[in-house]
Amino acid sequence: MVNNMSDPIKTSQKDKQKCPEDQIIYDPEMGEYICLLTGEVIEEKVIDDRPEWRAFTPEERERRSRIGGPLTSTVHDRGLATAIDYSNKDATGKRLEPRRRLEIQKLRRWQARSRIQSSIERNLAQAMNELDRLSDQLNLPRNVKEEAARIYRRAVEKGLVRGRSIESVIAAAIYAACRELKVPRTLDEISKHTKSSRKDIARCYRLLLKELDIKVQTSDPIDFIPRIAHALNLGGGVMKKAAEILHKARSIGVTAGKDPAGLAAAAVYIAAQLSGERRTQKEIAHVAGVTEVTVRNRYKELAKELGIELPTT
Structure with missing residues (x-):
């Protein structure tokens, strides 16, 4: 017996060709x-993969979504694996029995x-823990944090970490990410929180720039101003x-070759004195991560070149 019924898939493809897409x-x-145009059903029983709920704000969309979190470079497995909670409670919030807790601990x-x-x-897990800290x-x-993790992963792929300290x-990578995204952090600040020396970190930083072809701009002293001012x-x-002082200093070439953090600290010191919100050189130097001598020398240079007279105490 011959079946005269045409293939539904071929029919639907033929119908699609007859009917323009905009119709x-x-x-x-x-x-x-x-x-x-014709009222024909071109395709039926189409599965709707859209969510059955509606959301009107980003917070509501995130709360109602039933999928996992986004991928992140700050976790060694990019966040694909699941983790067993450390709360030792069941789904109803009750504490687990001692025997059950031991089983969960083994799992x-x-x-x-x-x-x-x-x-x-293993290397990435240690590095990401250090990055969190x-x-x-x-x-x-x-x-x-995300950019630093991506830079470190690229360094691992190229074999740059082999024979070097993970911490360095x-x-x-953090310093390179800060320079890329114009977040004011100095090498001295970063080395203060690590066991690695400033020299080792600077050597690794130059290696990352060269081998990974990372383009960074020179640090702008103005980027340091909000951080110093908020801390004080x-x-x-x-x-x-303070920003106006640095703009004028740059226009006459006073800032060339100077430490950006020291220039920003000096500009904030001068601006605070002129505005009547006095802060000591010691306070400003501590917040900016430079020495009092640096603040004193830089502010004297700026005041002399720009013709600024500070009020006497």
Whole structure:
């Protein structure tokens, strides 16, 4: 017996060719694609993969979503693996029995071992832990942390970490990310929170720039002003005046070859004095991460070249 019924897939493809694409509409209630010209059903029983809920704000969308978090470079497995919670509570919030807690502890231990299976994964796990610690100590924003993790992963792929301290390379990656994203952090600040010396971090930083072809701009002293001013509880007028001082100094070439943090500290000191919000050189030097001598020398240079007379105490 010959079956005269045509293949539904071929038919739908033939219908699509007859009906222009701009005349095809989708009926979400019936799950069908319909041609407006002929009224024919071109495709039926279409699976709707959209969520059945609606959200009107980003917070509401995140709360109602039932998928996992986004991929992140700051976790050695990019956040793909799951982790067993340390709360030792069941789904209802009750404490687990001692015997059950021991079982969960064993499962947690095996799960942690299964996440790290190679030397590269072990290296990344140690580095990402160090990145978390340094980011907290330096109060770095999320985007800098992500960029530092990406730089370190590229260094691992090119074999730059082999024979070098993980701590030095991750510190250099953080410094490179800060320079790329114009977040004011100095090598001295970063080395203060690590066991690696400033010299080692600087050597690794130069290696990353060369081998990974990272383009960074020179540090702008103006980027350091908000951080110093906020730490000293200085107002917006002081920040504006300090930025104006540095703009004038740059226009006449006074800032060339000078430490940006020292210049910013000196400009903030002068602006605070002129605005009547006095702060000592010691306070400003401590916040900026430079010495009092640096602040004193830089502010005298700026005051002399710009013709600024500070009020006497």
